[in-house]
Amino acid sequence: MLILNKTTGVFSKPSRRKPYEFLRSFNFHPGKLFLHKLVLGIETSCDDTAAAVVDETGNVLGEAIHSQTEVHLKTGGIVPPVAQQLHRENIQRIVQEALSASKVSPSELSAIATTVKPGLALSLGVGLSFSLQLVDQLKKPFIPIHHMEAHALTIRLLNKVEFPFLVLLISGGHCLLALVRGVSDFLLLGKSLDIAPGDMLDKVARRLSLIKHPECFTMSGGKAIEHLAKQGNKLHFAIKPPMQRAKNCDFSFSGLQHVIDKIIMQKEKEEGLQRGQVLSSAAHVAAAVQHTTACHVAERTHRAILFCQQRRLLSPSNAVLVVSGGVASNLYIRKALEIVTNATQCTLLCPPPRLCTDNGIMIAWNGIERLRAGVGVLHNTEGIRYEPKCPLGVDISEEVGEAAIRVPQLKMEI
Ligand code: KG4
Ligand code: ZN
DSSP: OOOTTTTOOOOSSSSOSOOOTTSSSOOOOOTOOOOSOEEEEEEOOSSSEEEEEEEEEEEEEEEEEEHHHHHHHHHHHOHHHHHHHHHHHHHHHHHHHHHHHTTTTGGGGGGGEEEEESHHHHHHHHHHHHHOOOOOOOOEEEEEEHHHHHHHHHHHHHSHHHHHHHHOOSSSSSHHHHEEEEEEEEEEEEESSSHHHHHHHHHHHTTTTGGSTTTTTSSSSHHHHHHTTTTOOTTTSOOOOOOOOOSSOOOHHHHHHHHHHHEEEEHHHHTTTOTTOOOOTTHHHHHHHHHHHHHHHHHHHHHHHHHHHHHHHHHHSSSSEEEEEEEGGGGHHHHHHHHEEEEEEEEEEEEOOOSSSSOOHHHHHHHHHHHTTOSSSSSSTTOOOOOSOOOOOOOOHHHHHHHHOOOOOOOOOO
């Protein structure tokens, strides 16, 4: 049974989290009616239990997050039943913390928005069943959210970005390029044919045993690679970016992972180390994998921009590329993308790292966007299911490949 207090809406337990300096501040007047729409967003699609209350103008009134990264680092990857159990243990506290920090009474909420696709089935299930109970208890509309749509729209909470714009989403579970024409109107230009870049970086970090590295043991795989790469030489190993002959916007990272695996095996032999010991050349491996990833991502994105410009799908005077997802917090990859946007007269926008990774704010904001557009707001939740797999938008990646656009070589001096 949920223990939300509908009448006061203020919980005894104060939030331990600080409001974000980079988000606009909010003036709360006790006793006054909220004139803006207010949405509670709930995210449990992977390994973060997160919730936030956001208003129509993009003010974040309260948020809370419980990250499972530390637990999953120890098991060498996400074990779905463990993630499910951790979501179950934390969801009520996290939602209460977000609400209580917001000082919004649950009765004042305009709607509840929750990630229902795509993601880990067991994780999505916890968020959805909790949300449906809450919706039923509070008698509020429900807004089911596509996790990748939420990543794509986050930028509009912070910047005035008009549709259409191009988005590159790179995370641990996803890798895609899409044209965003409206709140729920996407053209999919390309996607990873195998694993996502974050997944590949996580696997390389695990293979390098960076959890045993004194500077990296608390970091996610991608973050550890970025950190270590600063101390390495990206050209120490000659690695070709993947898919150079395929003139489309698809991605591939598993081949690169195997190439790196072979390099690590060879180096272990040379250094007389066992698997599980940290190589003295680990920083060079990190620099090489990060550089190759950046070049691959930059080249596919460059082609997507050229395709959109050729078909007049982007504003000629104000073309915008938005990059988000956990891997977008990598500053080296951002710089590679900056080289591409400078060469193509586009504006590059990235949410701050904290909003690139999974969070409740993006889900609440997606709820606001849908409320304003009047799309996907449900007053009856019968038959609502989570969907572990769900493509984003209309897939035109074949058409992009048929255009076979040649991408001019850019100097990746980062
Ligand atoms: O968006 P996210 O929090 O979760 C989903 O996958 O949806 O992204 C997590 C991924 C992980 O694979 C993590 O290793 C990667 O983002 N990541 C990074 C960095 N920080 C997190 N990858 C590269 N550089 C980083 N600084
Ligand atoms: Zn995500």
